[in-house]
Amino acid sequence: MVTFEYNSEEKIITLTFTGRMDAVAAIKVGEIIEAEPMIKNRHFEDQIVFDIRDVDYIASSFIRICVMYAKIAGKGLFSIRNCQPFIKKTFKISGLDEVLNIS
Numbered sequence: 001m002v003t004f005e006y007n008s009e010e011k012i013i014t015l016t017f018t019g020r021m022d023a024v025a026a027i028k029v030g031e032i033i034e035a036e037p038m039i040k041n042r043h044f045e046d047q048i049v050f051d052i053r054d055v056d057y058i059a060s061s062f063i064r065i066c067v068m069y070a071k072i073a074g075k076g077l078f079s080i081r082n083c084q085p086f087i088k089k090t091f092k093i094s095g096l097d098e099v100l101n102i103s
Contacts, residue, residue, distance in 0.1 A: 002029050004038050012047045013038055018054040021062035030065050039069075048073040053082035058090060070100050079103065 005014045015033065019025065033039055042048070048069055052058075070078040079101035083091070091097040 001025065002032055004036055006038055010047075011043070011045055012049055013042060014049045014051055016051040016053070020057040021052075021055055022057060022059045023061045026059055026061035026065055029062070033065070033069070042073075044074065045077075047077045047079070049078075050080045051082050052080060052084070052087065055084070055087065058087055063091070063094060063096065066100055067096065076101075 001018060003016045005016070006012070007014070017029070021029065039048075050066060050069070066080060072078075080091070081103055083102050088097065088102055091100060091102050096102075
């Protein structure tokens with residue numbers, strides 16, 4: 001569902017997601033992220049990266065999580081990486097592709 005990794009040299013917290021991020025999974029993932037000390041104790045200069053290489057579906061509740069952590073991270077410190085083309089299109093349709101720094 002979600003795993004965490006911290007690169008102290010580059011100051012990047014990477015959250016790697018797998019599977020479908022439907023409404024039920026997004027609620028569970030949101031709870032897991034909120035409980036993670038790495039996120040709670042994050043320094044303001046640390047980047048947050050969501051790696052969604054192995055995600056095959058996203059619901060609006062997962063998009064809400066992305067927007068929430070983009071706000072928490074601050075300008076330029078949040079990105080979504082390894083986005084499948086059809087999921088990238090979902091972010092583009094919602095107008096969030098550039099705001100969330102998606103690649």
